[in-house]
Amino acid sequence: MGYHWNWSVFLQPTAAGDGSYLGWLLTGLQWTVSLSLAAWLIALASGTLVGVLRTVPNRWLAGLATAWVELFRNIPLLVQLFIWYFVLPELLPQRLGDAYKQSDPLVQQFLAAMVCLGLFTSARVAEQVRAGIGSLPPGQKNAGLALGLTLPQTYRHVMLPMAFRLILPPLTSEFLNIFKNSAVATTIGLIELSRQAQQLVDYTAQPYEAFIAVTLLYVLINLTVMILMRRLEHRVRVPGFVGGGQ
Amino acid sequence: MIEIKKVGKHYGHFQVLSDCTTAVAQGEVVVVCGPSGSGKSTLIKCVNGLEPFQSGDIVVDGTSLAAPGIDLPRLRARVGMVFQHFELFPHMSIMENLSIAQRKVLGRSADEARERGLKLLDRVGLRTQAEKYPGQLSGGQQQRVAIARALAMDPICMLFDEPTSALDPEMINEVLDVMVELARDGMTMMCVTHEMGFARRVAHRVIFMDQGRIVEDAAKEDFFGTPRSERAQLFLSKILRH
Amino acid sequence: MYEFDWSSIPGALPLLGKGLLVTLEVTLTAIVVGIVWGTLLAVARLGANPLLAGLAAGYVNLFRSVPLVMVILWFYLIVPQLLKAVFGEGIADIRLTSALVAFALFEAAYYSEIIRAGIQSVPRGQVAAGLALGFTPAQTMRLIVLPQAFRNMVPLLLTQAIILFQDTSLVYVIGLSDFFGTAYKVGDRDGRLVELLLFAGAVYFAICFAASQVVRRLQSRGVQ
Numbered sequence: 001m002g003y004h005w006n007w008s009v010f011l012q013p014t015a016a017g018d019g020s021y022l023g024w025l026l027t028g029l030q031w032t033v034s035l036s037l038a039a040w041l042i043a044l045a046s047g048t049l050v051g052v053l054r055t056v057p058n059r060w061l062a063g064l065a066t067a068w069v070e071l072f073r074n075i076p077l078l079v080q081l082f083i084w085y086f087v088l089p090e091l092l093p094q095r096l097g098d099a100y101k102q103s104d105p106l107v108q109q110f111l112a113a114m115v116c117l118g119l120f121t122s123a124r125v126a127e128q129v130r131a132g133i134g135s136l137p138p139g140q141k142n143a144g145l146a147l148g149l150t151l152p153q154t155y156r157h158v159m160l161p162m163a164f165r166l167i168l169p170p171l172t173s174e175f176l177n178i179f180k181n182s183a184v185a186t187t188i189g190l191i192e193l194s195r196q197a198q199q200l201v202d203y204t205a206q207p208y209e210a211f212i213a214v215t216l217l218y219v220l221i222n223l224t225v226m227i228l229m230r231r232l233e234h235r236v237r238v239p240g241f242v243g244g245g246q
Numbered sequence: 247m248i249e250i251k252k253v254g255k256h257y258g259h260f261q262v263l264s265d266c267t268t269a270v271a272q273g274e275v276v277v278v279c280g281p282s283g284s285g286k287s288t289l290i291k292c293v294n295g296l297e298p299f300q301s302g303d304i305v306v307d308g309t310s311l312a313a314p315g316i317d318l319p320r321l322r323a324r325v326g327m328v329f330q331h332f333e334l335f336p337h338m339s340i341m342e343n344l345s346i347a348q349r350k351v352l353g354r355s356a357d358e359a360r361e362r363g364l365k366l367l368d369r370v371g372l373r374t375q376a377e378k379y380p381g382q383l384s385g386g387q388q389q390r391v392a393i394a395r396a397l398a399m400d401p402i403c404m405l406f407d408e409p410t411s412a413l414d415p416e417m418i419n420e421v422l423d424v425m426v427e428l429a430r431d432g433m434t435m436m437c438v439t440h441e442m443g444f445a446r447r448v449a450h451r452v453i454f455m456d457q458g459r460i461v462e463d464a465a466k467e468d469f470f471g472t473p474r475s476e477r478a479q480l481f482l483s484k485i486l487r488h
Numbered sequence: 489m490y491e492f493d494w495s496s497i498p499g500a501l502p503l504l505g506k507g508l509l510v511t512l513e514v515t516l517t518a519i520v521v522g523i524v525w526g527t528l529l530a531v532a533r534l535g536a537n538p539l540l541a542g543l544a545a546g547y548v549n550l551f552r553s554v555p556l557v558m559v560i561l562w563f564y565l566i567v568p569q570l571l572k573a574v575f576g577e578g579i580a581d582i583r584l585t586s587a588l589v590a591f592a593l594f595e596a597a598y599y600s601e602i603i604r605a606g607i608q609s610v611p612r613g614q615v616a617a618g619l620a621l622g623f624t625p626a627q628t629m630r631l632i633v634l635p636q637a638f639r640n641m642v643p644l645l646l647t648q649a650i651i652l653f654q655d656t657s658l659v660y661v662i663g664l665s666d667f668f669g670t671a672y673k674v675g676d677r678d679g680r681l682v683e684l685l686l687f688a689g690a691v692y693f694a695i696c697f698a699a700s701q702v703v704r705r706l707q708s709r710g711v712q
Contacts (some may be wrong), residue, residue, distance in 0.1 A: 148323025240381025
């Protein structure tokens with residue numbers, strides 16, 4: 001096809017004069033990782049809360065939690081992102097909205113993407129947490145209560161530690177998903193990996209090198225996360241415990 | 247110590263308990279038996295509020311369960327309970343199982359809780375297993391730990407919900423021995439069990455339930471001598487034939 | 489306070505309808521090709537040939553570790569080159585073609601994982617019974633194992649289809665006018681982005697929520 005391969009393109013100074021193209025890639029990697037980690041914290045915290053609420057005896061709280069899950073699960077991620085980024089600032093009280101719109105564009109992009117990804121993923125985390133709690137033997141809750149622990153204490157010390165161990169594999173794949181989904185932030189201009197890949201194509205006219213490099217970086221992120229999670233799984237393994245029963 | 251007064255409970259139209267009345271005095275050991283589905287497990291779970299009931303009242307050491315705003319965790323902390331499936335917490339070591347509620351509910355220090363825990367493990371003969379996890383113990387050992395866990399809270403009475411029915415036959419006696427010893431030490435006990443040998447050895451009274459009602463409530467000697475109701479006689483003959 | 493003005497939506501409905509057709513075209517193509525290609529990948533992975541199994545595993549793992557956005561961009565880059573090589577010059581708009589290829593090949597990786605689990609859920613005794621009746625391994629797979637596997641997988645395959653339907657909105661990155669792309673363009677044109685984005689969100693929600701309820705009903709019927 002006559003394509004002219006040139007891998008040294010990454011070492012060339014950028015057209016914008018801010019270091020090399022390799023530097024661009026690393027900046028992208030940095031934003032991808034920090035966006036994903038920040039969003040994961042939000043997802044884990046709110047997802048756990050919502051997942052727990054779906055299992056409590058209070059009908060209102062459980063209904064609210066179900067509505068949360070359905071809302072964030074049935075609207076495409078991209079649409080949610082655009083709503084956070086373009087719609088919400090318009091609906092905020094004037095002064096707050098203006099302050100947001102006048103802030104650094106990078107801050108706006110990061111905040112919108114972080115909240116969006118976090119809440120989008122929280123619905124999935126909540127479903128896993130609920131399933132984990134549901135697969136515990138029902139007597140565990142009673143045993144905690146019978147010892148005089150309050151319901152929140154029983155969740156905190158008895159049910160959640162075991163539920164999280166049970167759902168570690170599906171949580172790992174949600175964690176991997178959040179890194180992949182973070183690429184959606186390219187659509188609002190956040191300079192994460194996918195955006196940098198497109199920029200490199202525009203600036204260097206060496207699309208294959210740029211795409212291959214970025215693809216490999218995503219694969220690398222994937223492998224790293226999997227290795228870390230496998231280690232975590234090993235560390236929290238309960239001696240003598242097999243399966244979900246006793 | 248425990249007064250059960252005209253307790254009734256239903257799920258929709260299905261009556262689980264009706265008009266159950268009995269009492270357990272301080273230091274008394276009462277065995278509750280009856281066919282499956284007779285409501286005996288439900289009744290014992292009502293005593294520490296794990297099962298709500300719609301009518302009547304249960305009073306434990308002066309505290310009424312039907313009273314509005316009752317502090318259930320506080321009551322439960324004083325009433326020990328042992329479950330059919332042990333329900334040890336699988337992610338905690340044996341020592342952590344014994345100390346978690348002592349620390350979180352009674353506010354004891356870690357050292358205090360540990361000391362008390364070790365003493366009780368000694369009592370059930372499992373001191374050497376303190377650092378193991380539930381999954382590494384046999385069923386009989388797990389149930390003995392569960393008894394020690396309940397005792398660590400210094401309960402005023404103990405509830406047993408079929409404590410040996412999930413055990414392999416060869417492990418039943420090690421658990422019953424612990425319970426017999428506990429009874430001889432004067433613990434107030436309410437035991438749902440089919441172990442009639444245990445009832446003969448230590449029970450003061452036997453309650454027989456059928457279809458959500460207390461059919462017979464008699465001193466041990468009377469119950470095993472001449473049960474008055476036909477259903478209790480039938481039940482006993484079935485159980486003894488096994 | 490923001491003042492809503494929904495008046496640009498009614499006039500844009502025909503346009504939005506066209507966009508929805510594009511969305512459905514991409515979704516359905518990806519489902520059909522994805523399931524067929526995904527089944528082949530799953531069978532290859534479980535098969536006796538280590539080379540084929542390795543290649544299939546590599547394909548699935550590669551596609552599953554790369555963001556869909558990147559996959560769409562990749563095929564937008566590659567497909568024109570291929571078409572040029574095959575047909576010569578003259579293909580005007582390759583956005584739809586490259587999106588169709590990207591989604592089909594990407595979804596195949598996800599479908600193959602579902603199908604692999606489905607095949608593994610069929611008891612091994614079934615294979616033995618098939619072989620004992622004189623079927624070849626290929627016949628056993630096609631006539632005995634796959635029909636049972638697919639029956640077990642229907643809810644998961646449908647759930648994946650709902651996710652896919654949502655994901656097609658990502659063709660935005662190559663400027664293809666699917667339902668979402670159209671909504672965005674109309675909103676941008678009329679200065680009514682807020683209304684159009686909310687409208688798009690509501691439409692997606694209504695479709696996906698209804699579909700997921702149907703799947704749930706199927707699932708609970710399957711349990712009985």
